[in-house]
Every structure is written in structure tokens, then in C-alpha cells.
Amino acid sequence: MTELCPRFEGAMEIISKRWVGLILFELLNGAKRFSEMETDLPISGRLLSDRLKMLEKESIVERNVYSEFPVRIEYSLSEKGKALKPVIQEIQNWANDWVPPENIKENKA
Template identity: 50%
Template sequence: MEEDFHLCPKFEAAFQLLGKRWTGLILRVLMNGPKRFKDISHLIPNISDKMLAERFKELEAEGLVVRRVYDEVPIRIEYELTEKGKALEPMMNEFQKWAEVWMK
């Protein structure tokens, strides 16, 4: 067995983070630009508001998403990818290509 092969803990940690149900879709939606909570919820039909709020908390804590509050009447709140979040786009695009070819 090739002795020089070793597994990268960062790779596993990243998979743990992005592997959670809905996370990939939420990130994919935000790759299309900042969005309000209800717009995202509308675009991901089966996700509950409770789950979406929970995933946002995790994604904000991980520095992948930021919540912007606009001082308007009524107040406007949008969710947006950070640099760290946007940096996932190449991986997402490769994954999309794979899914289109191989997933039934």
C-alpha cells in the first residue's frame, strides 16, 4: 500500500460541514446572489423554516454566510455568501456536472 498516502483532516472536516442535509442546496441558491429568508425557503420547497434558520446559524458560525440588515421600512434582511462561501463555487460546479451525468 502506498505509504505516502495520507488522509487530510481538513478534508474530512469540510465534508462533515457540507454533508449536512440541505446545506449544499442553501449554498447553491446563495451562489445565485444574496437572498431573503423567504426567497430561499421558496426556492427549496421541502425545507422547513426551522431547519433553514438552523442551517443559517451553522453557516454563519462557520463564516460561510453573512446576514445583512438594511435599515429600510420595512427592515430588509438578506443572506449572502462570504468569500469563504463563494470559494466553494468551483467544487459546486464540478459536483453539478457529475450529478447531471451520473445521478438518475
């Protein structure tokens, strides 16, 4: 039996966490405010916050604070996060080809 590469296993642990894929997909089109993502994604604010903090800790997402009034905070993909674009696009292609519509769930975390 072949063992999994520890790096592959580590990468899968990050991107397979629930909602991480959707957050990354959402940020592929550019920076977003927390409230925009909360509106666009079927996820609770608390869980979205937890996932964004985890992705920021992994240097996949950057949190940018703009000193305006009121303060504006945006999240965007770092270079490391942008490197996931082809992976996410291929998962989307695979889903379009292989995931039947009846398997699509609509739920809010």
C-alpha cells in the first residue's frame, strides 16, 4: 500500500474543511467584504469568520484594513491562494460533468 504524501494530506486537510472551497471560489473574482460573503454564501457569520481566520493563518487569504470612516475590511486571496485557481476551476469542471443536480443541497450552516 502506498502512503499518502504528508504535504498532499496537509493540503487536503485545509481545502476539504466544510465551506472552504466555496469561500475560495467566492474570492476568485476579487476582494470581498465580510458582509458581502455572508450574503452570498450559505454559511453562518460565525463559521465564515472561523474559516477566514484559518485561511488567513495558512496565508491563503489576506485581510486588508482600510483606514476610512467607517473602517473598511476586505478579504482577498494571497499569491498562495491565487495559486489554487486552476485546482478550483478543475473541481468546478468535474462537478459540472459528474455531479447530478439532484445531489446539490441547499442548506445554511
